[in-house]
Amino acid sequence: MTLGHAAQRAGLSKGVMSKLENGLRFIRSDEVRALCTLYGVPSDVQEQLVKEASDESSAHLEKSLPGVPKESNTLASYEGDACRMTSWQPLLVPGLLQTFRYTEAFMAADGIPADEIEARAVARLRRQEVLKSRVRYTAYIGEFALGVPVGGPAVMAQQLRELIIAGQRPNVTIRVVPSDAVHSGLLGQWLLLEFPHARPVAHVEQLRSALFLAGPDAQPYADAAARLVDVSMNATDSVRIIEQMAETMEGRAGGGTATVEEVD
Incomplete structure (x- = not known):
């Protein structure tokens, strides 16, 4: 066979x-x-x-290893198989939408060893290639995350401009969740992955590890995703507030529109 x-x-x-x-x-x-x-x-x-x-x-735990974490490889495999992904990030820009400089800056602030940051950041860029496929990706981002100047105002302005560009893809939807919205997502971040011929899997990040939940254990995250639709801004209003925050960051950085840097 x-x-x-x-x-x-x-x-x-x-x-x-x-x-x-x-x-x-x-x-x-x-x-x-x-x-x-x-x-x-x-x-x-x-x-x-x-x-x-x-x-x-039912509860699969992957711990980080030196260099590129094993969990990242497992997650990339799931992302490649998924037909739909729903991300909720209350405090940060989702990994699949991060610029290289944003990723690099946050990893440094997170205490990742300097000699591992570049490999991890490049691996994240490679994962982002999945958004060029047919997968449907919806990112719910907490309003607070738009105002955290990861890497400084210039880096953050560039990141916000890239969010607007990413949202123009036909398979990508970005919706901002107001800071005063009360919902189950306040308990923490997660990524829900759905597949054509298998049950959904929820990826829940922890400080130095990640939890993969399948079957019934992933259902609460599917329920939470459904509730986020009701408390989030629509796509048009989301772009508007991201644009406003980008202008604010550009003002803090000394004016001018941030440029996008190409990373091989």
Whole structure:
């Protein structure tokens, strides 16, 4: 049975199948069951494997490693497979929308070793390539995040201008959530990933690790995403307030529109 044939019969993409077989992504219990059924695994063995996968996939913790964190590689794999992503960031610009200078400045403030910052920042830029695909990406950003001058006013002005440009893509939606809005997202940031043939996964960042929640454990984040629609500004008003904050930052930086720097 070829890789493509097995993937098709199991209801998975060929890319996902390849990553699973090469250990580049942890496997969920529903994927284990589908593959066990396909390969004719005896029922008693199948149930044991599904149980083991359930224990791993319901709450999967990835810890940071030196250089580019392992969690970042796992997240990039999920992002590549997703058909829809919803991000909530109350205090920062979402990683998939950050400029290189913004990322670099925040990592330095976060205490990341200087010799690791460039590799991590470049890896984040590589992840942003996913937004050039067909994935639908909605970013809910807390109003407070627009006024935090990460890297200084000039860097922040550039970042805000880039947010406006990113929001012009047909598959990207940016909506600002007012600071006085009361909702469950006040408990913290998260990213919800949805897939064509698998259950959603929620990625919850922690200080030096991240938690991946699948199946029922991801449902509260889907519910929270639905509630954010009601408390956020529409796309037009969001652009307006981002524009206003960009002008404010440019004024603090000494005037002039920030320029976009190309990073290889």
